[in-house]
Amino acid sequence: MARIILISLLxxxxxxxxxxxxxxxxxxxxxxxxxxxxxxxxxxxxLINGHSIETRKKNNFDxxxxxxxxxxxxxxxxxxxxxxxxVRIGFDYGLTDYFNIGIGRNSFEKTYDxxxxxxxxxxxxxxxxxxxxxxxxLSTAVETLKNNNKSVIADMSYANQILIAxxxxxxxxxxxxxxxxxxxxxxxxxxxxDIWSLGAGGRLKLTxxxxxxxxxxxxxxxxxxxxxxxxxxxxxxxxxxxxxxxxFTNSQSMIEKGFITETYNDFFKGDIHFGFNISRTFxxxxx
Amino acid sequence: MRKNLLAxxxxxxxxxxxxxxxWKVSSAEVEFRSEAxxxxxxxxxxxxxxxxxxxxxxxxxxxxxxxxxxxxxxxxREHFNENYLETGKYPNAKFYxxxxxxxxxxxxxxxxxxxxxxxxxxxxxxxxxxxxxxxxTSKGINxxxxxxxxxxxxxxxxxxxxxxxxxxxxxxxxxxxxxxx
Numbered sequence: 159m160a161r162i163i164l165i166s167l168l169x170x171x172x173x174x175x176x177x178x179x180x181x182x183x184x185x186x187x188x189x190x191x192x193x194x195x196x197x198x199x200x201x202x203x204x205l206i207n208g209h210s211i212e213t214r215k216k217n218n219f220d221x222x223x224x225x226x227x228x229x230x231x232x233x234x235x236x237x238x239x240x241x242x243x244x245v246r247i248g249f250d251y252g253l254t255d256y257f258n259i260g261i262g263r264n265s266f267e268k269t270y271d272x273x274x275x276x277x278x279x280x281x282x283x284x285x286x287x288x289x290x291x292x293x294x295x296l297s298t299a300v301e302t303l304k305n306n307n308k309s310v311i312a313d314m315s316y317a318n319q320i321l322i323a324x325x326x327x328x329x330x331x332x333x334x335x336x337x338x339x340x341x342x343x344x345x346x347x348x349x350x351x352d353i354w355s356l357g358a359g360g361r362l363k364l365t366x367x368x369x370x371x372x373x374x375x376x377x378x379x380x381x382x383x384x385x386x387x388x389x390x391x392x393x394x395x396x397x398x399x400x401x402x403x404x405x406f407t408n409s410q411s412m413i414e415k416g417f418i419t420e421t422y423n424d425f426f427k428g429d430i431h432f433g434f435n436i437s438r439t440f441x442x443x444x445x
Numbered sequence: 446m447r448k449n450l451l452a453x454x455x456x457x458x459x460x461x462x463x464x465x466x467x468w469k470v471s472s473a474e475v476e477f478r479s480e481a482x483x484x485x486x487x488x489x490x491x492x493x494x495x496x497x498x499x500x501x502x503x504x505x506x507x508x509x510x511x512x513x514x515x516x517x518x519x520x521x522r523e524h525f526n527e528n529y530l531e532t533g534k535y536p537n538a539k540f541y542x543x544x545x546x547x548x549x550x551x552x553x554x555x556x557x558x559x560x561x562x563x564x565x566x567x568x569x570x571x572x573x574x575x576x577x578x579x580x581x582t583s584k585g586i587n588x589x590x591x592x593x594x595x596x597x598x599x600x601x602x603x604x605x606x607x608x609x610x611x612x613x614x615x616x617x618x619x620x621x622x623x624x625x626x
Contacts, residue, residue, distance in 0.1 A: 181505035182541050185494040189537065192492075194511055198527045215519035255519075328533035366528045367604075397606060441518045 196281040199291055199325040202401045203250060203258070203275075204435055205333060205359045206373040206390040207409055207417045211293040211323040213277045214252035217443045222248040222262075224412045226433035229423065239432060246412040264412060271413045273297035281324060295319040299415050312343040317414035319357075332360040337375065339415050348382045353419045361394065369394045371403070381419040388417045389425045403435040466550055466625070468586060470495035473621035475508060476515075477594075484610040488515035488525070495621060497588075499550040504560060505541035529601050530567055539565040540573070548579050555580050560590070569599040589620040 200210040203220065214220050224246040228239030236242070248262030248271075256277040263270050279292035301313045316339065323333035335357035344351055359373035375388040392405030408425035409417035412433075423429035473493035479486040492512035497504040511532040516522040526532040542562015549556075556579045564573040577590035594615045596603065603611050 181496045181498060181503055182507070182539065184496055185505055185507040186537075188494050189507055189509060192509070194509060194536070197511065197532075198523050218519065325533075328527075328531065439518075439520055 191285050193282050193284040193286040196283055196291070196325050199281065199323050199331045200333075200361055201369060201394045201396055202403060202435075202437060204403065204437075205361070206371050206392045206403065206405045207388065207407060207412060208335060208357060208359075208373060208375075208414060209273075209275065209293070209295050209319070209321060210333060211277065211291045211321045213256055213258045213275055213293065214250055214439070216252050216255050217441065218252045219440045219442050220250040220437050221440070222246070222250065222435060222437045224248070224433065224435040226266075226407070226410055226412060226431045228431065230406075230430045230432060231428040244410060244412070262413065264416075266411050266416065268302045269299050269411075269413065269416070270302065271297060271299040290322050290324045293321040293323075295321055295414075297414055299413055307343060315339065315341045315415045317418065319414065329363040330360065332358070334358050335375070337414065337418060339419050341381075341415070344381070350379060350381065353377055353379065353381055355418050357418070367396045371405075375418045377419065384422060385419065386421050386424050388421045401435075401437050405433050405435075406430050407433065466499040468497050468499065468550075468623040469626050470506075470621045471624040473619065475617065475619040477513070477618075478616045479612040480616070481612045482609050484517070486516060486521065486611070488513040488522070490514065493619070493621060495623075496626075497544070497623065499544075499548075502544040503542070504544055504562070506539065508538045509536055510538050510566075511536065529603075535566075535568040537565075539563070540575075544579075548581075550579075550581060550586065553581050553583060566594065567599040567601055571598050586623040587620065588623065589618075591616070591618040593617070 200212050203210060203212045203214060226244045228236055228242035230238045232239050244264065244266040246262050246264045248260060250258055250260040252258050258275040259273070260275070261272045274296045275293060277291065277293045279288060279290065281291040282288045295318065297317045299315050299317070300310060307313050317337065319335050319337045321333060321335050323331060325331045337355040337357055339353045339355065341351045355375050355377045357373065357375040359371065361369045361371045363369045371392045371394060373390045377387055386408060388407065388409045390405050390407035390409065392403055395402040395404070408423040408430055409421040410431060411417045411420055470493055472491070473495065474489055474491055475493055476487065476489035490508060490512040493506065493508050495504070495506040510530050511526050513525065514522065516525065540560070540562060542560060544558050545561050546558035547556060548558055558577055558579055560575045560577050562573065564571045575590055575592045577588055580587045594617055596613055596615065603613070
């Protein structure tokens with residue numbers, strides 16, 4: 159009997175002894191039951207040359223200007239490539255937070271491009287934890303250089319990707335990009351219409367507003383014997399509504415079918431293009 | 446014999462649970478305003494966890510900082526989370542401590558009290574004393590409060606380029622309805 163009373167007194171004193179820490183841990187348990195989306199895996203919708211899993215939010219309109227200069231190995235005579243320049247002018251638009259469309263025009267091979275981008279999975283933390291974000295990317299490009307092709311269809315090519323990314327820490331995000339490129343018509347010197355590639359890349363935040371990015375696309379069976387895998391190293395610099403991306407890459411083209419399959423320079427021989435992307439985001443309508 | 450003892454244990458348990466008057470937040474809104482020369486930024490959240498023990502005169506609140514929405518653009522919200530509050534590293538804002546001042550949870554009226562305790566935002570802890578109103582009505586208990594947070598106190602740095610767009614001191618307003626637990 160005495161023992162039971164002792165136990166019940168003990169229990170009561172436990173209840174009374176519980177203080178603020180108890181209240182706080184009660185709330186912390188409640189929070190642990192919730193799920194939170196992981197935000198801002200990358201600063202921009204482009205990793206470097208290619209897309210990141212990020213999509214523009216609904217009604218956001220993005221104006222992008224990208225440049226790739228000539229080869230740095232051209233030396234002082236070519237001002238390290240700055241005498242030549244390829245330009246892509248592009249527009250991206252968020253139809254919803256998860257569905258984006260975009261168009262662009264490239265001076266390189268006078269190519270028009272368009273894409274659809276749909277985010278199908280979002281990384282989350284908390285109770286229902288989802289380890290990765292996944293975005294589907296479908297693009298079409300048309301070369302409009304004067305050539306012997308009788309139809310526009312023959313000048314068309316497609317690049318389709320599954321972008322899979324994970325933000326491991328606030329500073330480190332990694333992405334892999336299985337890719338399929340198809341050319342409707344290839345030249346006699348080229349080997350195949352269908353090219354499979356696996357890309358990998360990531361970003362490492364150096365400061366709150368500057369990150370170091372890298373991107374590489376591996377091809378087992380390339381378009382032709384004289385192509386190289388695309389490699390790019392760059393920096394993202396963010397200032398308010400702008401993101402500046404500066405990069406060094408062996409690729410001249412700024413669209414998927416081009417830089418993944420039609421890179422003719424060897425990065426490690428110093429055949430590198432300096433370039434930059436500038437994006438300015440406009441909010442067209444408030445929700 | 447055994448039955449009696451069990452009853453005693455339950456009785457003692459029962460007494461302690463009625464004795465401690467714990468109330469929790471059933472619905473709430475916290476809004477902050479940054480009033481700078483070039484830009485007004487307003488954001489709010491309803492995701493407010495809170496529990497008050499009127500008997501021990503203790504309280505605790507937690508807000509997941511990434512739940513704040515509003516802002517002037519989605520990009521601004523991203524910068525709030527990524528660059529300023531760093532919600533990946535410091536996900537929750539916390540305030541917990543003691544209720545000081547005259548009030549009676551069992552009789553209707555508005556009571557002005559002080560919430561004195563630990564204020565934890567952006568991983569920086571400050572001791573704060575915040576005036577609050579506890580309104581006891583026949584329907585229930587509401588609390589409301591408005592206070593200021595100097596960004597410097599919590600090591601939130603504003604780059605000079607946006608100095609005219611973000612206020613150095615943020616105004617916060619909160620109101621919450623409570624239900625007993």
